[in-house]
Amino acid sequence: xNKKKNNKKDNFYNDLKNKLKDDKFKELYCDSLLRFQIAAxxxxxxxxxxxxxxxxxxxxxxxxxxxxxxxxxEVAVSTNILERICYQYNLRLKFKLYELA
Numbered sequence: 001x002n003k004k005k006n007n008k009k010d011n012f013y014n015d016l017k018n019k020l021k022d023d024k025f026k027e028l029y030c031d032s033l034l035r036f037q038i039a040a041x042x043x044x045x046x047x048x049x050x051x052x053x054x055x056x057x058x059x060x061x062x063x064x065x066x067x068x069x070x071x072x073x074e075v076a077v078s079t080n081i082l083e084r085i086c087y088q089y090n091l092r093l094k095f096k097l098y099e100l101a
Contacts (some may be wrong), residue, residue, distance in 0.1 A: 036073045060084035
């Protein structure tokens with residue numbers, strides 16, 4: 001069973017590596033990856049602080065719907081929203097850059 005899982009995983013990464021050779025695919029993939037990474041960080045932060053989407057939204061003067069769309073990866077978070085979260089909770093942003101094959 002583990003061998004099958006590893007094969008599927010290897011196939012996935014090999015397929016992804018080949019697709020990333022296409023510039024348009026790579027651009028879309030990177031945009032989506034960034035959007036979901038930021039969303040995951042916002043979700044983790046919100047849960048750590050035991051905040052609902054509505055509570056976070058109220059603290060940063062936006063709506064629960066905006067927070068929901070960001071967390072679901074439906075929209076890219078604006079720098080304005082990130083700045084408001086950081087200001088409200090005395091946070092700093094740290095970005096790590098990774099090169100894709």
